[in-house]
Every structure is written in structure tokens, then in C-alpha cells.
């Protein structure tokens with residue numbers, strides 16, 4: 001009897017061991033490894049992944065059978081199943097959450113699956129399934145064996161396609177096309193008999209004669225053929241109308257074709273070295289360390305071109321959506337339709353369409369954010385991670401994977417090089433390159449040998465004394481004025497990390513706090529609301545103080561909205577654009593702002609960290625940072641690294657073309673090494689300094705780290721459990737392991753839960769992995785009593 005091993009999706013009883021299910025004759029030959037199936041589990045029906053098929057004749061127990069296939073084609077191939085297993089072990093998470101993470105978001109949600117017929121001939125032979133409709137919703141349980149088999153073979157032949165949609169109808173997925181209903185000879189005869197003035201009909205017949213492929217009605221419109229002409233032709237029996245599947249195109253703007261640039265010697269060297277590795281099929285990791293504006297992107301484009309020439313595919317990962325519009329534009333202008341894109345602001349359907357184009361081999365280059373590292377690309381020739389230091393590459397929820405590690409795993413699987421690019425590599429990466437684990441390639445010069453911008457540091461302690469409106473220092477004001485006169489562009493960045501504008505009563509000092517979290521509420525002027533950024537709690541902005549009733553409520557701190565207002569007030573003729581979470585919420589808003597600014601429809605771009613990285617505006621010659629230090633005070637050993645990186649990256653936006661750049665950094669800590677070294681944008685010097693600090697403090701990259709977080713609604717309970725975990729660790733780990741905590745998190749209470757954490761620092765701990773796996777399994781039990789335990793291997797966040 002054939003048996004399917006299934007990993008079921010049951011959050012309350014997670015386990016890495018598959019359950020066995022029987023396969024009825026009805027479903028024999030249909031169920032495949034990598035498909036999702038519906039199975040009985042207790043009294044419920046749940047979804048699971050088939051991870052193995054065995055033909056176990058000796059099994060004597062009574063097995064429950066699989067109810068129905070959820071997919072008609074496997075959604076995970078052999079590589080990705082293997083990857084899921086590795087990831088579960090590496091991130092101390094459950095296999096099911098890894099499997100769910102690897103398939104595209106759309107399949108995971110409550111999206112409905114639709115089948116669309118792309119060739120009307122299919123309808124006749126399969127009337128029992130489609131009943132004359134071009135599109136039906138797929139409900140597995142309603143189909144019998146012959147129907148399931150026919151559908152999966154039609155999908156394989158490309159005659160039927162699968163779609164996901166959240167709504168009840170996926171009709172936006174089809175469009176009307178026309179097809180000739182008569183032979184070419186017949187059509188020519190009709191054409192000859194047409195009266196002279198029937199020009200539109202003549203053009204339509206001409207079009208129909210061109211081939212057997214369906215012609216989109218929109219395409220016909222391009223030939224000045226209207227809907228009424230088509231209707232008439234249909235009545236006369238010249239053509240038939242059909243519905244064809246329509247791929248949603250996530251690229252909103254058209255692109256012009258670009259040609260490879262002539263490389264400078266440093267770029268040429270990098271390209272040659274990496275290409276040699278692609279050609280050999282060598283699994284090797286490169287660090288491409290290139291100062292801001294050194295032309296790393298052109299290096300990526302040319303190595304991707306080489307991979308394609310070798311008949312291979314390529315993956316380019318970029319941090320969150322910030323960079324995507326510009327970099328995607330560049331990639332598409334070079335590789336056109338072969339490019340697929342994957343990012344979080346695409347709709348469920350768009351992501352699924354792109355995923356399918358990748359899976360079918362139609363798309364050979366993938367550009368995307370973190371989750372794109374899981375796309376089913378085959379025969380990968382090179383994997384590139386741009387801005388490899390970026391913290392968005394680490395997923396902050398289960399499974400807490402580091403994209404870099406997944407990329408390296410896939411590089412090993414496909415025997416291809418992995419390229420990590422950055423102007424400010426993470427210390428971990430730079431240290432590995434130093435030891436020769438990675439090969440380091442350096443681009444030390446900007447394109448056209450433009451110097452890195454001049455950076456001036458303004459001590460805000462002095463400025464505050466100077467005047468009342470001192471968000472903007474005198475130096476910065478003068479510089480803005482000068483650039484405006486010269487019609488050059490300006491970027492003003494507000495460092496918002498852990499920083500918000502809150503409300504304070506000037507009478508009694510009261511600050512409105514979130515009732516669920518241990519944090520003050522943030523004031524959103526446009527909504528007239530106070531909001532908690534951790535749990536979403538909102539309340540209207542009060543008129544009077546909750547505590548003393550005074551009306552003297554004052555907004556403290558600076559938001560980007562307030563900064564925009566200040567700039568508008570001080571420079572009334574300047575055109576100002578703002579980019580932050582509030583202005584980019586709508587789909588496409590991001591791209592629009594970047595486009596407007598790059599077309600010089602604005603003089604000043606005001607924004608948060610979002611505008612710090614990767615953008616390339618040749619006319620920007622001034623960058624101002626309003627508050628460099630808000631991140632420096634954080635009790636996190638990476639705060640210096642993050643501050644240095646942010647300042648160097650944002651400084652790098654100035655003077656990227658022929659005009660020299662100028663940068664002004666306002667700070668309360670003008671003597672801090674992260675700020676001083678950002679002034680010279682000297683990464684290597686920062687690396688050496690910071691490595692000493694890390695060594696002294698026993699921090700990465702000298703030590704490995706694991707963070708264990710416990711939470712519960714009852715504080716006593718979470719403290720007791722934390723000490724129990726500590727005890728367990730102390731007994732199991734060697735005396736060389738450093739265990740810190742338990743300590744409350746910096747924001748101790750979030751959404752009515754108390755959070756405590758334990759940090760383990762170690763160099764070699766042979767028993768760590770088994771100890772943590774045990775803890776993971778215990779966590780399952782404890783979750784029933786309201787305690788949640790999370791394990792974060794190499795956390796990015798220590799607060």
C-alpha cells in the first residue's frame with residue numbers, strides 16, 4: 001500500500017515528524033512529493049505537505065487516507081524541501097513554518113484557487129469540469145480521479161493555468177481575445193468580396209490571416225479595430241471570442257533598453273574574477289566592498305549577463321522596497337522580460353504570477369527582497385545580495401532566518417558563486433573576508449574618480465544655546481539656501497530609529513502612554529491621533545492633560561512631517577517631497593516619489609532612513625542629517641555599527657555624478673568614533689576600531705550569539721520560567737559559554753505581554769544545538785500555559 005509522509009499544519013501540535021497517510025486508488029498517481037494535501041487530523045481537516053512517498057507493504061495499522069490534493073502540481077521541488085529541513089534545524093523552528101515560508105505568500109493565505117482555460121478547445125473535451133466557463137474555482141474535493149488527472153496534464157501543457165485570488169472572482173485575470181474561425185483561404189475570399197469602404201473589416205481580416213495565435217482585443221484596438229467591428233465579424237462567423245489568461249504585470253513603468261557600460265579597471269577586475277567562478281561552477285563567496293557610488297550595480301548587471309550567456313539563471317536580492325524602483329529599472333532595461341520581481345508590496349496574485357514565471361523557466365533573473373531567496377529558480381549561475389549588511393535580511397519572526405545563510409546554502413546546492421555587495425559590509429562578513437573564507441574584491445573609487453563628499457559635523461549642544469528654531473543648524477540653513485540658488489537638489493534625513501514625537505504636559509510632565517505596552521504614544525498630526533507603534537492602539541489627541549487637566553500639551557521630538565513643515569516655512573519657494581511610512585503606504589507611492597525627485601520636480605527630499613541607501617540621483621549635492629545620534633544611545637552592541645553605516649550610506653547619496661557633494665551631520669555626540677569615522681567615510685578604519693570593541697566585549701564576530709525570549713501576560717510567571725531556562729542552560733553548556741540574563745527587554749511590556757530575554761555568547765558549544773532543540777520542544781508544552789518561548793540564532797536585535 002502506498003503511503004504519504006505528511007508534515008501537517010497544526011500550530012498547537014507542531015512537530016518535525018511527518019504523519020503517515022494512505023493514498024486511495026482514486027488519488028493514486030496524482031499525489032506527488034512537494035504537493036500540499038488535505039488530510040484528516042483528529043476531528044478536523046488540515047493542510048499538510050507531502051515530503052515523502054513510500055511503498056510500505058508491511059504496514060499493518062489502519063491508516064487514514066489523504067482527502068484531496070490542494071495543489072495540482074508540486075509547489076516545492078527537491079531542493080526546496082531539502083532547504084526547509086536545513087532551515088528548521090538552523091533556526092530552531094518547526095519544519096511546517098519553514099515549508100510555509102518557502103512557498104509564496106499568496107498560496108499561504110486564504111486565497112482561492114482558480115483555473116483558467118487558455119485554449120477554448122479544452123472546453124469541449126472537458127465540459128464535465130468547466131461547464132462552458134473559461135474560469136472556475138478549484139475545489140479539490142469536488143473532482144474525481146479522471147478529472148484531477150486531466151487538469152494536471154492540461155496545466156503541464158499550458159492549456160490551463162492556475163491563479164490565486166483573495167476575492168470570489170478572479171475575472172481580472174482574463175482578457176478577451178479573438179481567433180480566426182475560418183481558414184486563411186476563406187478569409188482572403190471574404191476580403192475580396194468586401195465593399196471598398198469597409199476598411200476596418202478589411203484590417204480585421206488581415207489580422208486574422210496572420211496566424212493561429214489568439215489576438216488580444218487590446219492588440220486589435222492598436223490596429224484601429226473597434227469592438228463593434230469585432231462583434232459584427234463574430235456574428236458573420238469569421239472569428240470566435242475567447243478568454244485568455246492575463247499575467248498581471250507588476251512593473252508599472254515602461255523601460256528603455258540599456259547597453260553595458262565600459263567598466264573602469266576596478267569594476268573590470270571584479271567582473272572577470274566573479275565570471276571565472278560562474279564559468280567554473282565554483283561555489284565561492286565574494287565580498288564586493290565598493291564605496292558609495294563606485295558602480296557596484298554595473299558589476300552585478302555584467303555578471304548576471306554572463307550567467308545568462310552560460311545558459312544559467314541569476315538572483316539579485318535587495319533590501320526592502322526602498323531600492324527596488326531604481327534597481328529594478330536598471331535590471332529590466334538590461335534584461336527585459338526575463339526579469340521577475342518579488343517584493344512585499346506586490347499583490348498576492350502578482351507574486352504568484354511571477355513565481356509561476358520563474359518556476360516554468362520563463363523568467364531567468366529574479367530581483368527581490370528577503371523572501372525572494374526562496375524562489376524556485378533552477379540552474380542558478382550566481383546569487384547576489386546587494387547591501388548585504390542591511391538588517392531587513394534577517395527575518396524577525398519565525399522562522400528567524402538570515403537571508404545570507406539561505407543564499408549560501410543555495411549557492412552550495414547549485415555550485416555557484418554568492419556575491420555580497422556593500423559599501424559598509426557587516427562586521428561578520430568583513431571579518432570572514434579578512435580570514436580568506438570569502439574572497440574580497442574592492443572598488444575603492446567613485447565612478448569618474450569623483451571624491452567622496454565633504455562631511456561637516458555640527459555640534460547641536462552649541463546650536464541649542466543659539467536659538468529657538470534649532471532643528472536646523474545655521475550651517476545647514478546656509479547650505480540649503482546656496483544649493484537652492486544653484487538649482488541643485490537636497491536630501492534631508494531624520495534618523496527615526498527608536499525615535500518618535502510624543503506629547504508632554506508642560507504643567508505636570510505627564511506623557512500619554514499605551515495601556516497595553518510600556519511605551520509612550522506617538523503623535524500623528526495628519527490623523528489628529530496618538531498611536532502606539534507596537535500594538536496599534538490609537539486614541540484621539542486629547543485637548544487636556546489626563547492627569548492635571550491643563551491644556552498646555554506640547555509635541556516633543558521631531559517627526560518627518562514636522563520637518564517638512566519647517567522646511568516649507570523657512571524656504572517657501574522650494575518644492576519639498578516627503579518620503580516616510582505615512583507617504584508610502586499606498587501602492588506605487590514609493591516609485592512615484594523617487595520618480596518625481598529624479599525628474600527634478602522637487603528641490604528637497606525630506607525623509608527617514610528609507611532615503612539613506614541605494615538611491616542614485618546625480619543632481620543631489622547636499623545631504624543633511626538632522627539627528628545623527630538617536631541610535632547611538634541604544635543598549636545594543638551593534639548601535640555604533642548601525643550609526644556608522646547609516647551615516648556613510650546617506651552621505652553617499654551626495655555628489656554621485658559630476659558635481660561635488662556636501663554633507664552636514666548634526667549631532668549631540670561630535671566626538672563619538674562612529675560619527676568621526678563616518679565623517680571621513682573610512683570603512684576600513686571603522687572596521688578595525690569596532691573589531692577591538694567587539695573583542696573586548698566578547699561580541700560577534702568573535703563570539704556567536706543566541707537569544708531566547710520568553711513572554712507571558714503574567715510577569716511573575718515569565719520571570720520564574722526564565723530562571724528555569726537559565727538553570728537548564730547552565731547545566732548543559734560548558735563553563736566557557738557566557739549566559740546573560742534573564743533581563744526584561746528594553747520595552748518590557750508589549751501588547752499586554754511581559755518580555756524577558758536570555759543571551760548566550762559562545763565560541764564552541766557542542767551540546768548547544770541539542771539543548772536548544774529540546775527547549776523548542778518543551779516550548780510547545782509550555783505554550784499551553786500561556787508562556788511563549790522564541791529562539792533567535794544570531795539575532796540582529798539585542799533589546
Ligand SMILES: Nc1ncnc2c1ncn2[C@@H]1O[C@H](COP(=O)(O)OP(=O)(O)OP(=O)(O)O)[C@@H](O)[C@H]1O
Pocket residue numbers: 261262263264267290291292293294295296297298422423447613614615616652656
Ligand atoms: N563603468 C561606468 N561608466 C560610467 N558610469 C558608470 C559606470 N559604472 C557605474 N556607473 C554609474 O555610476 C553611478 C553609481 O553607480 P551605482 O549606483 O551602481 O553605485 P553603487 O556602488 O551601487 O553605490 P551605492 O552603494 O551608493 O548604492 C550610476 O549612475 C551608474 O550608472
Ligand SMILES: [Zn+2]
Pocket residue numbers: 505506507508509510545546547548549550
Ligand atoms: Zn498635566
Ligand SMILES: [Zn+2]
Pocket residue numbers: 514515516517532533534535536537751
Ligand atoms: Zn501598544
